[in-house]
Amino acid sequence: MVKILVIADIKEGVLKGSTAELLSKAKELGAQTAVAAIGYGIEPLAQALADAGSDTQYIADDSSLELFSPGPYADCVVQAAKLFEADMIWFGFSETGKTVAPRVAASLDAACATEITDVTLEGEQIQVIRPAIAGKVIQRIKVNTKILVALVRAGAFEASSGMAGTQNVLPLSIPAPDLRAVIKEIVLDASGDIDLADADIVISVGRGAKDQAGVDLVKDLAMDLAAGFGSSRAMVDGGFMAHNKQVGQTGKIVAPSLYVAIGISGAIQHLAGMTGSKTILAVNKDPEAPIFNVADYGIVGDLFEVVPILREEIKKIRA
Amino acid sequence: MKILTTVKKVVDVELNIHIENGAIVEDGLQYVINAWDENAVEAAVVLKENNGAQTTLVSIGGEDNTDMIRKCYAMGIENAILIDEPSLAGADSFVYARVLQKVYETGDYDLVIAGKQAQDTDNGQTGIILSKYLDLPCVSNVISMEVMDETHIKVSRLGDGGIEIVELALPAVVTVSDSINEPRLPAMRGIMMAKKKKIEIMDLAKLGTSLDEVGGAKSQIVEFMKSKTRQGGQKFEGDAAEITTRVVDLLANEAKVFI
Ligand SMILES: Cc1cc2nc3c(=O)[nH]c(=O)nc-3n(C[C@H](O)[C@H](O)[C@H](O)COP(=O)(O)OP(=O)(O)OC[C@H]3O[C@@H](n4cnc5c(N)ncnc54)[C@H](O)[C@@H]3O)c2cc1C
Numbered sequence: 001m002v003k004i005l006v007i008a009d010i011k012e013g014v015l016k017g018s019t020a021e022l023l024s025k026a027k028e029l030g031a032q033t034a035v036a037a038i039g040y041g042i043e044p045l046a047q048a049l050a051d052a053g054s055d056t057q058y059i060a061d062d063s064s065l066e067l068f069s070p071g072p073y074a075d076c077v078v079q080a081a082k083l084f085e086a087d088m089i090w091f092g093f094s095e096t097g098k099t100v101a102p103r104v105a106a107s108l109d110a111a112c113a114t115e116i117t118d119v120t121l122e123g124e125q126i127q128v129i130r131p132a133i134a135g136k137v138i139q140r141i142k143v144n145t146k147i148l149v150a151l152v153r154a155g156a157f158e159a160s161s162g163m164a165g166t167q168n169v170l171p172l173s174i175p176a177p178d179l180r181a182v183i184k185e186i187v188l189d190a191s192g193d194i195d196l197a198d199a200d201i202v203i204s205v206g207r208g209a210k211d212q213a214g215v216d217l218v219k220d221l222a223m224d225l226a227a228g229f230g231s232s233r234a235m236v237d238g239g240f241m242a243h244n245k246q247v248g249q250t251g252k253i254v255a256p257s258l259y260v261a262i263g264i265s266g267a268i269q270h271l272a273g274m275t276g277s278k279t280i281l282a283v284n285k286d287p288e289a290p291i292f293n294v295a296d297y298g299i300v301g302d303l304f305e306v307v308p309i310l311r312e313e314i315k316k317i318r319a
Numbered sequence: 320m321k322i323l324t325t326v327k328k329v330v331d332v333e334l335n336i337h338i339e340n341g342a343i344v345e346d347g348l349q350y351v352i353n354a355w356d357e358n359a360v361e362a363a364v365v366l367k368e369n370n371g372a373q374t375t376l377v378s379i380g381g382e383d384n385t386d387m388i389r390k391c392y393a394m395g396i397e398n399a400i401l402i403d404e405p406s407l408a409g410a411d412s413f414v415y416a417r418v419l420q421k422v423y424e425t426g427d428y429d430l431v432i433a434g435k436q437a438q439d440t441d442n443g444q445t446g447i448i449l450s451k452y453l454d455l456p457c458v459s460n461v462i463s464m465e466v467m468d469e470t471h472i473k474v475s476r477l478g479d480g481g482i483e484i485v486e487l488a489l490p491a492v493v494t495v496s497d498s499i500n501e502p503r504l505p506a507m508r509g510i511m512m513a514k515k516k517k518i519e520i521m522d523l524a525k526l527g528t529s530l531d532e533v534g535g536a537k538s539q540i541v542e543f544m545k546s547k548t549r550q551g552g553q554k555f556e557g558d559a560a561e562i563t564t565r566v567v568d569l570l571a572n573e574a575k576v577f578i
């Protein structure tokens with residue numbers, strides 16, 4: 001039986017939805033599943049990790065792992081992969097995953113596939129599907145090694161119910177800290193904000209909003225809907241939005257039920273981060289804006305006029 | 320400080336890409352410097368200007384990479400190595416990283432600056448794998464970099480929880496995000512000077528290695544397919560109140576998103 005090790009995605013002590021999505025897919029493939037969880041104060045998550053669909057939980061819980069450091073983190077994953085004799089090691093498509101996965105692959109002499117949207121198994125032969133060239137093409141890739149390390153694109157797999165596994169916690173030994181790359185500090189994001197990756201609705205603001213007043217206007221809409229509040233790169237570069245709010249090729253990949261692009265032109269690098277959304281609404285005053293080529297619903301108009309009406313109408317309909 | 324910057328020539332992502340029989344149609348494609356490598360070049364040149372660093376770039380690719388290399392010269396890079404080895408077609412990140420490792424070992428470099436990702440592969444692997452092969456510390460997705468002393472730099476990286484600030488002992492590898500800087504447009508004088516500069520062109524044999532030594536690809540592309548392009552749906556123009564009300568109704572009752 002193929003063995004798949006999923007790396008738990010934990011943020012601020014909370015297990016993210018992607019972990020259950022990956023484990024569900026692994027079970028669908030008929031795999032034996034394990035999860036590796038790395039951090040500090042995460043032991044209480046053991047039951048949640050089992051419920052998400054893992055039959056073994058490799059846990060590295062230590063104060064030295066509180067601040068993310070890729071070297072020790074990768075060491076923990078390699079340790080778990082060897083103990084479990086994993087054929088595949090799957091990460092969610094987070095910044096943590098992106099920096100750890102290639103290290104793990106190099107250590108295990110495994111292949112490494114980024115941003116996969118599907119995986120198939122025929123006997124021992126693993127193949128994956130993934131977008132490339134900013135989403136302009138899809139590649140089918142054949143793996144030549146016994147082990148594959150993969151990063152799974154957000155929204156690729158769905159969590160299904162009835163996949164719960166069993167609790168079987170195995171502690172990992174704690175690696176020495178990386179003295180050559182010492183993490184000094186993490187300048188935290190504005191906490192309390194809804195994580196874009198988890199949000200069912202994401203509202204993003206672009207250069208069309210011009211300034212802080214415009215950004216605040218769009219933010220109010222996001223607050224009304226308890227939506228994630230994202231951004232194009234233009235507004236991050238302009239200093240109006242935090243880096244971690246950027247949606248796109250270099251930002252977050254999101255796939256919510258509803259994505260609303262307000263004052264965003266629809267550059268290819270932005271599209272690469274959001275075209276997996278179920279429904280897309282765009283508001284732009286330029287009827288030729290490329291964002292309309294991917295939007296299910298388009299409002300051609302001035303956002304300063306449209307957004308207040310949107311808020312009113314949505315309030316009415318939800319009342 | 321001696322810097323090695325890795326630079327790849329990639330297909331221009333702004334142009335249309337056509338696929339026939341599982342392969343990309345070469346006709347009509349144009350090639351440019353990978354955007355993130357342009358950020359890497361800019362970062363290296365800034366360290367040259369502010370800290371007296373020496374700058375070398377390396378690119379693995381064909382003879383036709385020379386235009387791109389001249390552009391990097393014009394931006395301020397001092398030396399360039401081109402690894403021209405046709406038998407590397409079909410290489411993956413691991414093979415490229417092995418070749419880059421060989422290049423690194425021919426000089427006494429203190430810092431490798433790579434792009435965080437190549438726009439053609441969208442892998443984001445090569446720089447990180449190179450650091451493992453070299454057994455050097457590595458920080459990826461770097462958005463700022465400053466020299467602390469002879470043997471340390473301070474970098475910030477965009478991570479999941481926020482901006483991570485890391486003190487990195489040299490020698491080290493960093494991979495840079497497009498947020499790190501705005502690449503300069505070369506000045507006329509730089510462009511003229513760049514034309515005369517020499518490029519060191521090598522194949523694997525001249526680099527002192529072989530295909531056997533750099534190893535085979537761990538994965539290979541079997542087929543390219545068209546991406547499922549979304550179709551634009553309904554677009555409304557006219558009175559803002561009217562069309563917005565209409566769209567909210569469709570969102571609720573057709574797309575069923577607000578329930
Ligand atoms: C290597 C690389 C990586 C990149 N990564 C990303 C990424 O991850 N994410 C990303 O977003 N970008 C990314 N970019 C940048 C991208 O190419 C675009 O520059 C950026 O997305 C543009 O942002 P924008 O749509 O907000 O601004 P613009 O392109 O300036 O568009 C503004 C839009 O607002 C509309 N508008 C203006 N006023 C109004 C109004 N009053 N009401 C309604 N509409 C109005 C305009 O018609 C226009 O369409 C990247 C670029 C590169 C080179």
Ligand SMILES: Nc1ncnc2c1ncn2[C@@H]1O[C@H](COP(=O)(O)O)[C@@H](O)[C@H]1O
Binds near residue numbers: 326380435
């Ligand atoms: N053929 C190449 N020549 C030089 N540098 C490369 C090459 N391939 C990849 N790189 C470097 O590695 C980075 C990441 O590439 P990738 O892993 O393909 O996304 C690029 O931004 C380059 O800096």
